[in-house]
Structures are given as C-alpha cells and as structure tokens.
Amino acid sequence: MAKIIFVTGGVVSSIGKGIATASLGRLLRLRGLTVAPVKLDPYINVDAGTMNPFQHGEVFVTEDGAETDLDLGHYERFMDVNCSRGSSVTTGKVYSSVIEAERRGDYLGATVQVIPHVTNEIKRTILNLAKEQEADVVIAEVGGTVGDIESLPFLEAIRQMRTELGAENTLYVHVTLVPQVGPWGEVKTKPTQHSVYKLREIGISPDILICRSEVELGADVREKISLFCGVPPEAVIESTNANSIYEVPLRYEQLGLGELVAKRLGFGDRAVDLKEWEGLVENLLNPTQEVTIGVVGKYTSNGDAYKSIAESLIHAGIPRRAKVNIRWIESDSLESSDAVAKAVEGLDGIVIGPGFGLRGIEGKIEAIQYARENRLPLLGICLGLQMAVIEFARNACNLKGANSEEMVDNPTYPVIHLLPEQKGVSDKGATMRLGSYPCNLVHDSLAAKLYGDVRITERHRHRFEVNNDFREVLQQHGMVISGVSPDYRLVEMIEIPSHPFFIATQAHPEFKSRPNRPHPLFKGLVEAAVKRRAAAAATTL
Numbered sequence: 001m002a003k004i005i006f007v008t009g010g011v012v013s014s015i016g017k018g019i020a021t022a023s024l025g026r027l028l029r030l031r032g033l034t035v036a037p038v039k040l041d042p043y044i045n046v047d048a049g050t051m052n053p054f055q056h057g058e059v060f061v062t063e064d065g066a067e068t069d070l071d072l073g074h075y076e077r078f079m080d081v082n083c084s085r086g087s088s089v090t091t092g093k094v095y096s097s098v099i100e101a102e103r104r105g106d107y108l109g110a111t112v113q114v115i116p117h118v119t120n121e122i123k124r125t126i127l128n129l130a131k132e133q134e135a136d137v138v139i140a141e142v143g144g145t146v147g148d149i150e151s152l153p154f155l156e157a158i159r160q161m162r163t164e165l166g167a168e169n170t171l172y173v174h175v176t177l178v179p180q181v182g183p184w185g186e187v188k189t190k191p192t193q194h195s196v197y198k199l200r201e202i203g204i205s206p207d208i209l210i211c212r213s214e215v216e217l218g219a220d221v222r223e224k225i226s227l228f229c230g231v232p233p234e235a236v237i238e239s240t241n242a243n244s245i246y247e248v249p250l251r252y253e254q255l256g257l258g259e260l261v262a263k264r265l266g267f268g269d270r271a272v273d274l275k276e277w278e279g280l281v282e283n284l285l286n287p288t289q290e291v292t293i294g295v296v297g298k299y300t301s302n303g304d305a306y307k308s309i310a311e312s313l314i315h316a317g318i319p320r321r322a323k324v325n326i327r328w329i330e331s332d333s334l335e336s337s338d339a340v341a342k343a344v345e346g347l348d349g350i351v352i353g354p355g356f357g358l359r360g361i362e363g364k365i366e367a368i369q370y371a372r373e374n375r376l377p378l379l380g381i382c383l384g385l386q387m388a389v390i391e392f393a394r395n396a397c398n399l400k401g402a403n404s405e406e407m408v409d410n411p412t413y414p415v416i417h418l419l420p421e422q423k424g425v426s427d428k429g430a431t432m433r434l435g436s437y438p439c440n441l442v443h444d445s446l447a448a449k450l451y452g453d454v455r456i457t458e459r460h461r462h463r464f465e466v467n468n469d470f471r472e473v474l475q476q477h478g479m480v481i482s483g484v485s486p487d488y489r490l491v492e493m494i495e496i497p498s499h500p501f502f503i504a505t506q507a508h509p510e511f512k513s514r515p516n517r518p519h520p521l522f523k524g525l526v527e528a529a530v531k532r533r534a535a536a537a538a539t540t541l
C-alpha cells in the first residue's frame with residue numbers, strides 16, 4: 001500500500017508550498033522511491049484550463065491532456081515524473097463526480113452531503129492515483145491556506161485518512177511562515193503557532209513543519225516552535241530563500257528532512273544518490289557565461305504566466321554553465337518597428353510565446369520580422385509558430401492581409417485556420433487539441449538535428465493550425481515544414497534554413513523540459529544565443 005504525505009500551507013499564500021512539495025518529492029526519488037504527486041485545489045473550476053493567465057498563471061498540460069495548475073510543472077521538473085489527469089483534483093471535479101453519481105442513483109436514496117459523500121470522493125481519487133501509478137508514496141498538496149472556507153472538505157478528507165490508514169502510513173507536513181517584524185527584525189513564531197492551532201481545530205496535528213523565513217532560525221526559535229506546536233525539534237525545518245529553486249532539495253537533505261520522512265514512513269535508511277542533482281545545481285550557481293533571451297508574450301506582467309518557458313530556458317543553460325537572463329517583453333508594447341528595435345536591443349535570442357486572442361499579436365509579428373531579418377535566434381511556441389507563419393506569408397511571400405481565423409473573420413489569406421475537428425465546438429473547457437501527439441521530422445532538418453531523432457512526441461494545447469493550402473507558397477519562399485503529424489495533415493514544426501536559428505513548433509516543448517534533461521529546442525536556442533554573443537564579442541575586440 002502507498003504511503004501518503006499531505007502538504008498544507010499556513011499564514012499566507014505564495015510561500016512556496018509547491019516548491020516545498022516538489023523538493024520533498026525529489027528527496028524521496030533520490031532514495032529510489034516511486035512518487036505520485038497530486039494537487040488538491042479548492043477552486044470550483046473543474047480544471048485550470050478556463051482560468052485567466054493574468055490571475056492564475058500558466059496552465060500546465062499533462063501527457064494525457066489535462067489542463068492543470070502550474071504546480072504540476074514543479075512536480076514534474078523536480079521529481080522527473082509524468083503527472084496525469086488524476087494528479088489534479090479540484091472542488092469542481094469532485095462535485096461533478098458526486099452530482100453525476102447522485103443523478104445515476106448510486107447513493108440509493110441517501111441525502112448527499114459533504115461528509116461523507118464529498119470527502120469519500122476526495123479520498124477515492126487520492127487512493128486511485130496511488131494504484132494507477134503504482135506509487136510507493138503519494139504526495140498530496142492542498143492548495144490555499146489553512147483557514148480558507150473552501151479548503152475545508154479537503155482538510156476533513158485528509159484528516160479521515162490518518163484514522164483509516166494509520167499513522168505509520170500517513171504524514172502531515174505544514175509549510176508556514178516565520179516573519180521578522182519591528183525595527184530590529186525580530187523573528188516571530190506566533191503566526192506559525194496560530195496556523196497550527198487552526199489545523200488542530202479541524203483535527204490535524206502536523207508531523208513536520210517547514211518554516212519559510214528570510215533569516216536562519218536559531219536553535220532557540222526552533223525549540224520554541226517545537227514546544228508550542230507539538231512537533232519534535234528535528235522536525236522543525238527552516239527554509240530560507242535559496243539562490244535557485246533547484247537548490248531547495250539539497251538544503252532540505254542537509255537539514256535531514258529526507259531521512260526523517262523516509263524513516264517516519266517505514267522506508268528505513270536508504271542510499272541517497274545526490275550526484276546528478278548536485279552537479280546541476282553546481283553548474284547553475286557557478287555560470288561561466290551568460291546570455292539574455294527575450295520572451296515576447298501577452299501576459300508577461302504575471303511572472304507565473306510563462307513559468308515553464310522560464311524554467312526551460314534556465315535548464316537549457318545548465319549543461320553549458322550559461323546563465324540565462326530573461327527579458328519579458330509585452331507584445332502590446334511592440335506595435336512599431338522602433339519599439340521593437342528598442343525592446344530587443346542587446347538580446348541574444350528570442351522566444352515568441354503561446355497565447356490566445358487578438359490583443360498584442362501585431363507586436364509579436366513585428367518582433368518575428370525583426371528576428372528573421374536580423375538573424376536573431378528565434379524559437380516560436382504554439383501561437384508563436386502561427387504568428388511566424390503569418391509574418392512570413394505577409395513579408396516574404398507577399399501575401400498582404402495574411403492572418404489567422406482566430407484573429408479576424410475571413411482574412412484575405414487565412415494561413416492559420418481552425419482545426420477541422422474544432423468546427424462546431426462551443427464549450428471552452430477541455431475542448432482544445434490537448435496532450436501528447438506524435439510528430440515526424442524531416443531528415444537533416446534543424447529539428448531532427450536538435451532532437452537527434454525523427455520521431456518525437458510533444459504536448460499540445462490549441463484550436464488552430466497552419467492551413468495546408470498555403471504549404472506550397474511558404475515552402476517556395478524558403479520556409480521548411482520540418483515536422484508533421486504522422487498522417488501528414490498537420491504542420492507541427494517550421495524552420496528557415498537560411499537563418500542561423502529560426503524554428504517554431506505548434507506544440508509546447510516547455511512542458512517536457514527537466515533540469516537534468518533540458519529540452520532540445522531550448523538547448524538549441526541557448527546554444528545559438530551563446531554563439532551569437534561570442535561572435536558579437538569577437539567583432540568588438
């Protein structure tokens with residue numbers, strides 16, 4: 001039977017519960033255990049797919065096509081596992097199942113209630129995931145902060161699980177804040193005490209406290225927290241800001257968290273293989289060169305809206321010890337060539353990001369034109385590919401008025417149009433082309449060189465595609481369609497061979513990059529950027 005770790009958060013939101021959960025998962029993976037993470041999100045949306053990226057950040061897509069919370073991205077990157085549909089549970093999803101079951105008559109006339117019907121459904125989904133992924137350990141992170149009304153059913157369900165599964169099979173980890181206040185920056189334990197009282201009120205006593213703090217906590221502070229919160233001192237883990245999020249697992253390991261958790265769950269003393277992780281953190285923290293990559297997007301004012309792209313760029317620099325600085329460029333601000341020239345000054349490469357809707361797309365097109373004409377390395381992602389095709393159609397093939405059907409009705413040249421299977425689809429939730437699909441690459445293309453293979457799979461999230469009526473004209477003018485779906489119907493990847501590095505994909509490669517396995521497209525972009533910077537330095541010597 002799988003062991004289950006529950007992670008809750010206290011005091012304030014955004015204290016890094018996702019990173020703490022992901023890091024804890026990494027410590028168990030380093031001990032050779034199979035880990036299945038799951039995020040329990042109290043919001044009523046059935047999934048994150050319909051949520052505004054400005055408000056909620058990125059929508060992370062799993063292999064099996066679930067649109068989920070961005071924390072799943074952290075889980076995949078830190079734990080090097082693939083999450084699935086079952087790794088994301090929301091109040092909306094739980095209630096939908098309960099209501100469906102009620103309509104079918106499954107409850108045999110019972111009055112359907114939060115306890116036991118909703119809590120049973122929550123427990124069932126957690127246990128199902130354990131079975132489905134044959135996990136040694138499930139790590140379940142409860143979204144929100146203890147004290148929120150909407151997370152109560154989840155907390156009640158996890159409380160019941162200890163009684164049902166036993167203390168040896170369950171572990172409660174509470175991530176909390178230990179702030180500094182007053183003119184002398186005094187460290188205060190009271191918010192943590194209150195947050196633990198709040199948990200106890202609903203019947204949960206945490207086994208481990210991860211205390212986020214700006215400064216190191218002295219032994220006296222840890223002892224005080226231990227005394228007031230009823231947690232042994234060795235289980236009060238301080239968590240100060242790290243130089244990189246990828247350093248967090250190593251810090252936790254040093255503080256004995258991995259050993260504590262493994263022992264507590266009955267896994268005993270297991271060999272820990274830190275070599276690969278230490279190596280990548282060493283490279284990350286000691287760069288020997290740097291490049292600056294611009295990310296042109298529509299939602300750049302929320303730093304989380306392109307989380308996986310930012311992480312993929314950082315991963316791509318690791319093998320080369322290259323620090324990748326990211327310059328966020330809001331595409332709205334680029335709608336003249338002067339504005340573009342200013343925004344891209346000093347860049348070594350550029351990513352044209354994904355997105356939806358008309359706003360800011362002319363700015364993306366301007367940035368692409370600049371990169372194409374000035375030989376700036378470019379990677380286009382999803383909407384980025386679609387805009388690269390429009391730019392090329394307008395400016396290289398002279399198809400003035402080329403556009404996407406997503407942006408204008410009846411464009412003169414509809415070079416991007418709706419996927420045939422999307423015709424007649426009006427619901428917005430979970431109806432895009434989602435998840436992993438295969439793609440065949442053209443031999444000797446840049447894509448095939450980067451991937452080192454001609455058969456690949458990538459994750460998708462789109463409704464529109466390149467219109468095949470325009471393939472020929474694009475090719476005649478020097479664009480290569482270097483990746484297509486196995487039935488040749490769908491353009492998956494394009495490139496311009498006369499350019500040092502110009503490649504775009506209909507997929508979302510950012511969802512598959514891992515710090516220990518940077519994605520080939522991002523790696524290629526960063527390498528091209530390093531080359532460009534070296535060449536520029538050589539000419540100024």
Ligand code: GLN
Binds near residue numbers: 356381406462465
């Ligand atoms: N809006 C475009 C489409 O639906 C691109 C989507 C994206 O960038 N993820 O096809």
